[in-house]
Amino acid sequence: MELRQLRQFVAVAEELHFGRAAARLHMTQPPLTMAIRQLESLLGVPLFLRTRRSVRLTAAGEALLPRARRLLAEAEALAPLARAAAQGALGRLRLGFVSTIGFGPLPGWLKSFREANPGVELALQEATLDVQLQAFAAGTLDAGFVLHAPGAVPLGFQALSVLREPLVLAVARDHPLAGRPRLALRQVLGEPLVIFPREITPSLYDAVLSLYSARRIAPRIAQEAIQMQTIVNLVSAGMGVAWVPESVTRLQRPGVTYRPMRAAALACETSLIWTASPAPVVQRFVDHVRAHV
Structure with missing residues (x-):
């Protein structure tokens, strides 16, 4: 699993719309849809319930979302932390x-x-x-x-x-x-x-x-x-x-x-x-x- 995949998942989970999530990530919708399917395949569970009119999180998606946010926040903090340590x-x-x-x-x-x-x-x-x-x-x-x-x-x-x-x-x-x-x-x-x-x-x-x-x-x-x-x-x-x-x-x-x-x-x-x-x-x-x- 890569941080890029978690960012894509969080974007879709927060927007509940693949088109808006793709625009937020500065990418087109088909690659984003494929990336979410690859993540679901990796985890072995569906993360979203999709219909023509709506996108909703599954129970697995609900459980994953707060942890994915925390992991991304910790990853973003690594660079400032390393710089602070290097500066004493x-x-x-x-x-x-x-x-x-x-x-x-x-x-x-x-x-x-x-x-x-x-x-x-x-x-x-x-x-x-x-x-x-x-x-x-x-x-x-x-x-x-x-x-x-x-x-x-x-x-x-x-x-x-x-x-x-x-x-x-x-x-x-x-x-x-x-x-x-x-x-x-x-x-x-x-x-x-x-x-x-x-x-x-x-x-x-x-x-x-x-x-x-x-x-x-x-x-x-x-x-x-x-x-x-x-x-x-x-x-x-x-x-x-x-x-x-x-x-x-x-x-x-x-x-x-x-x-x-x-x-x-x-x-x-x-x-x-x-x-x-x-x-x-x-x-x-x-x-x-x-x-x-």
């Missing part, structure tokens, strides 16, 4: 992100992207850099927002820098340093440190510890934690102080305050990374973010 307006985007970008511009970017691209399904995964790299290697991630030291983008990826911000110090509210509006390095380097494990973002971990090694001070690492929320909670419990991205200050945890440094001590960078030759939907998201950065 249709598909599934598997996106990783670190928690810190969630405190910043990411929610707004996701909202505007979904509004502009309703045909794209977003599959979000909050994950640290090491977990995202594993997902890229396994082919289960298309793009990701990762945290790293400035300029230290993971090798082998295309990247777009989306955010650069200073690191500030999270301290417990009852800590003596909490009463100072700005801090000097000499005031904080001797404090117990709550920090993320090196494997989740090696470049930033090394940048933090270089502050101590450059001054020949051994950091007093009191506790390691993966999530920034957990690090801030440990600070509130008096476990130590923590270097956190400035965007984390939007996380208002009772018992914790954030203090900037007198001089720029450390900074971090968030980048959107993706592999070479990205799918159209990935490129569309990259272009959307680039337009908003």
